[in-house]
Amino acid sequence: MSASEQMENISKAVDQWLKPDNTMLKEAIDQTVDEGLFSLEDIKFQILHLKKSINKGSLLKWVEKSGFNKLANKPKRIVCLHAGNLPLVGIQDVLAVLLSGHNYFGKLSKKDPYLLESFLAECQKLGLLQKIRWTTELRDFEDTNADAVLFTGSGESVENVNEIIENLQIAKPDASQLIRTAHFSIAYITDHKPETFRSLTEAVFRYGGTGCRSVAIVVAPFHLDSEKCEFTDYVESFWLKNPQNQNPEPSLFHHFAYNKATGVSQSWLDDFLIEESRLIDIDKFILHWVKGGWAELEELVRQFEKEIQSVYSTSETPLQAGGKFLTENLSIAQKPPIWWRPDGVDTLQWIQQNL
């Protein structure tokens, strides 16, 4: 099979999978919502985005961008350890492996076990996957001796995961590893236009702020206090349409109490906290507001370089931020193109270069 035919088939699988009458996808969505894993609104948002962004044209563009030219002659085994912080977050890795022509072994997250499975089942129907090679139990891949591992997760878990992979011989000792651990993004805004605040709200609050592309720090030319009433109106309006699925732990209330005691400017939203503090400690359900300009943004980018996934601005043209990052438009924070580069690495290109 040629690379072009492979692309055609993948595109077909995506189309079939996203058809409104796909009962398996519908059941997967229902089960995911019933078990409280994600909200229906977040799943719908993601599926709609995938529908718009994955097609033969976009796959071709990805292939061209990555310099990929032909399918693997001797397919090798790639184990993908998918994250589960937002619905279908692992789909890009699945597509990269399928496009490359290698063999996919997927460890699905227990936080998102049904949605990706419904896509994999569709791929299997079309012969893109020969066997069922996905599971939520890493142990099922014992003695797989894979040639490569794609891993997305928290920095703290890397050591533990490596130990399991080694002990269970899931991958060969010299297997290539692509480990992605960046876990939040920064936004730089220069105005308080409605469109800017709407985009910022989506970038911060979609998926409860749990995505690595979600904004955890915003740099703005004004203090939180001067804008918080206006901004929180956008947040409330967003939550009316997209209720937050997860509630923060009580420790967030302690954080609020601490801020109040030490005079930190903040906005307490019950399920989220916005604060303007000099000490930035990235945590779930907290948006850090920093008054500043480009210089402050660059300083933050340097400070958190290894943890940052993306830097956004309202500019249409990408800007160089802190040496390593090219800014993306804030409006696409939660709608990345299929060829986007997690942790700055093009997964398809990486597979081609390492296998």
Next chain:
Amino acid sequence: MDFADWREIIFDASVPFEERFLKVYWHQARHNRVLQTFFDVFGLKPESNPLPAEIPHLPVRAFREKIMMTGGFEPDLCFKSSGTGKTKRSRHCVADPELYRLSVQKEFSGYFTFNEYSILAYLPGYTDNPKSSLIWMVNELIKSDKSRLSRFLPLNKPLTQKDFEPILKEEKKILLFGAAFGLVDLLESDSGALPQGSAIIETGGMKTHRREIGKSRLRKMLAEGFEVPETNIHSEYGMCELLSQCYAIGNEWFKTPHWMNVSIRKADNPSVECGAGEEGKIAIIDLANVHSCAFILTEDKGMMNSSGEFQVLGRWKNSDLRGCNFLVERE
């Protein structure tokens, strides 16, 4: 109440801890605006009568953002934590140095006497911080050795027989008090065995050090390298933000002085105490902090046993490297 009155209250073991705790709570809830506001968010008023288990602990980073003082005083002794250039350092201003002195000496003397031991202190990484509370504390201990044999060791020099001779001549034992990784460095610089009967107190680590090592492994290394039985390897747990210290004698379990209360709190809900054997954040009530802030939630990970002793298991998550006790992972 003046400083002397407070010393009497805090160190009076005949009064139950809960009573002394309430006096300090009332004082701080009235005279410390940060704590008053913090307690108020949780519904605690200055006239409330909480139990120690009910008190919300202020996150330790408050010492980096505010000068934590209760009541008005002009401090002439201020400590700063060690820290990297980028990290803001904690500041702890001490209203009553005599109270700190008493706290240091009372707990230390519960385990060691200068009739038996003299201290050789090796604290690289702290000596270049003139505001180090650890240096002040060890200096106080050294000064209280009437034999004048206790002293700081010069840095970057291996221990030799010459270092021990004056102490041995007086028929005393060596108590090597050192920063954990400084002690490892001593071993690597060809310091040999310590004389028989010697003991070691290790404290935490050094933030700038290139290695990370678990407590158990560290204890083994020190025991083998210095040829000291593990039962003579002790640990001290303290920090710039506390005027009291805890010691773990011959093992990894720390005991608290009678004017201190340590609990392990759930990281996702610090209002709740962890059960024995469950890991959480170390929360401390240190009555010796009566003039600053006595209720502190640290960023250290800990675990309590059923006897009320606790272990320090490193830092909770990615908090800043602050100074003492940051061994990253238990092995």
